[in-house]
Amino acid sequence: MDVSQLVREAKQGSEAAQKCLFDMLSDKMMLVCCRYLKSREDAEEVLLDGFYKFFKNISSFVYQGEAALYTWLKRIMINECLMLLRKKNVFTIVTDAEAKDIPLEEEALNNLSAKEIFDLIVQLPVGYRTVFNLYVIEGMDHKEISVLMGIAEGTSKSQLSKAKLLLQKKLLQNGTGYVKQKSR
Amino acid sequence: MEQDMSNRNPGNHWKNKLDDVGSLSNEIVIDKNAAWKKLSTRLSRKHRRIKPVWYWAAAACLLFAVIMPLYIINKKPNDLVKNNLPEIKSPEVTVLKTSPSKENTGVIIYPSLIDKKKTRPHALPGSNRTNVTAIQKKEEILPANINDQKNLQYETTLLPAVINTAEIIAAAMPEKKKLKVVHINELGEPVEETPNIARHYERHPFKLNFINQQVYSGSSLPGNKTGFTFFKITSPN
Numbered sequence: 001m002d003v004s005q006l007v008r009e010a011k012q013g014s015e016a017a018q019k020c021l022f023d024m025l026s027d028k029m030m031l032v033c034c035r036y037l038k039s040r041e042d043a044e045e046v047l048l049d050g051f052y053k054f055f056k057n058i059s060s061f062v063y064q065g066e067a068a069l070y071t072w073l074k075r076i077m078i079n080e081c082l083m084l085l086r087k088k089n090v091f092t093i094v095t096d097a098e099a100k101d102i103p104l105e106e107e108a109l110n111n112l113s114a115k116e117i118f119d120l121i122v123q124l125p126v127g128y129r130t131v132f133n134l135y136v137i138e139g140m141d142h143k144e145i146s147v148l149m150g151i152a153e154g155t156s157k158s159q160l161s162k163a164k165l166l167l168q169k170k171l172l173q174n175g176t177g178y179v180k181q182k183s184r
Numbered sequence: 185m186e187q188d189m190s191n192r193n194p195g196n197h198w199k200n201k202l203d204d205v206g207s208l209s210n211e212i213v214i215d216k217n218a219a220w221k222k223l224s225t226r227l228s229r230k231h232r233r234i235k236p237v238w239y240w241a242a243a244a245c246l247l248f249a250v251i252m253p254l255y256i257i258n259k260k261p262n263d264l265v266k267n268n269l270p271e272i273k274s275p276e277v278t279v280l281k282t283s284p285s286k287e288n289t290g291v292i293i294y295p296s297l298i299d300k301k302k303t304r305p306h307a308l309p310g311s312n313r314t315n316v317t318a319i320q321k322k323e324e325i326l327p328a329n330i331n332d333q334k335n336l337q338y339e340t341t342l343l344p345a346v347i348n349t350a351e352i353i354a355a356a357m358p359e360k361k362k363l364k365v366v367h368i369n370e371l372g373e374p375v376e377e378t379p380n381i382a383r384h385y386e387r388h389p390f391k392l393n394f395i396n397q398q399v400y401s402g403s404s405l406p407g408n409k410t411g412f413t414f415f416k417i418t419s420p421n
Contacts, residue, residue, distance in 0.1 A: 015224065015227075018224075018227070019220055019224075022216070022219075022220055022223065023216055023220075026214065026216060026219065027212050027214070028203070030212045030214050031202065031203075031212060034212070035202070040213070044214065044219065047214070047219070048219060048222055048223050048226070051223055052223060052226055052227065055223075055227060056227075112201075113201075114201040114202060117198050117201055117202060118202060136198065137198060137199050137202065138199075139199075
C-alpha cells in the first residue's frame with residue numbers, strides 16, 4: 001500500500017493503517033533510539049512514546065513524501081530520547097576545557113561497517129554520545145544542541161571534541177585489528 | 185570551512201550507514217506485535233481521559249465534605265455544646281422575682297458562674313434551681329497587685345473575668361407594677377369638691393389684736409359656706 005494512503009487512513013483513525021506504519025517505521029526508529037539510549041528497555045519505551053505522539057498528532061502532519069515522514073518521526077524520537085535523558089538528569093556536564101577541533105580520520109571511517117560504527121557510538125559516555133549523535137549524525141549545530149540539551153554552547157563543543165578524541169583512540173584500536181584481519 | 189566540512193563528511197557517511205536497517209537487524213530486537221498491542225491500548229485509552237477530571241472533582245468534593253465538619257468541630261466545640269443543650273431560664277431573675285424585698289443591696293451575681301451551671305445542669309440532680317443558681321458574694325473585692333502573681337492567680341480563679349452590669353441592674357430592680365387599664369366610661373360620675381380652703385366644720389372662732397388695741401373676732405357663719413365674718417369687739421377710743 002502507498003505510504004501517502006496509509007498516512008491518510010491513519011489520520012482518519014484507521015487502526016490497520018496505523019499498524020502498517022508502525023511495522024514499516026519501527027525498526028528504523030528503534031535504531032535511532034538505541035543510538036541515544038544504552039538501555040534497550042528505555043529505547044522501547046521511548047519508541048512507544050514517540051509513536052503514540054506521532055499517531056496523536058498525525059492530523060497536523062502534511063504529507064510531502066516518505067523522507068519528510070521519516071524526518072518528522074525521527075525528530076519526535078530524538079526529542080523523546082532527550083526528554084528521558086533529561087529526566088534521568090544525565091546532562092549535568094561541567095566542563096571548562098577549551099574545545100579543540102579534532103578531525104576524524106576518513107580512511108579509518110570508510111573501512112568501518114555499520115555495526116562497528118554503531119558499537120563505537122554506543123560505547124561513548126552519555127554526554128559525549130548525545131552531542132556526537134546530534135552534531136555528527138543529525139547535522140545540528142552547537143546552538144541547537146545547547147538549546148535541546150539545556151547546556152552551554154561551549155559545553156557542547158567541548159563534549160564533541162572529547163567524544164572525537166575518544167573515538168579516535170577506539171578507531172585506532174579497531175583499525176589495527178581491521179588491518180590484522182585483512183592481512184590474514 | 186574546509187575543516188568543518190571534513191567534520192561533517194564522516195557524519196554523512198556514518199548516517200548513511202546507520203540508516204541501513206538490514207545490516208543492523210541484530211541490534212534491533214523488538215517484538216513488534218507486543219509493542220503494537222501496548223501502543224494500541226494506549227491509543228484507545230484516550231477516550232477515557234475525560235474520566236479523571238470527574239474523578240478528581242468527586243474526590244475533592246468528598247474531601248471537602250469530610251474536612252469541613254472536622255474543621256468546624258475543632259474550631260468551635262463549646263459553641264456546639266451550648267447549642268445542643270436545652271435552654272435554661274435565667275436563674276438570677278427567677279430568684280429576685282420571687283423575693284424582691286430581701287436584702288438585694290450588695291448582692292453581686294456572677295453570670296459566668298451561672299453559665300457554668302448551665303453547661304452542667306446534670307451536676308446537681310434534683311436540686312431546686314431557684315435556690316441554687318443565684319450566687320451571692322459578700323466578700324470585698326480588693327484591688328490586686330499586678331506584680332503579685334499569687335494574688336493575681338487567686339483573683340482570677342475566684343472572680344470571673346467579665347461581670348455583666350446590665351444583668352445585675354435588671355435583676356436588682358423591683359418588678360414594675362402593671363396598672364389596670366380602665367375605660368373612661370367605667371369611672372362613673374366625677375365627684376365635685378368645693379374649692380374651699382377649709383370646710384365648715386373645720387372653722388374655729390379667733391381673735392385679732394392690732395397694735396392700736398383694736399380687737400376683732402372672726403367666726404364662720406353657719407349659713408355661709410364660703411367666707412368668714414369679722415366683728416369689732418373693742419377699740420382704744
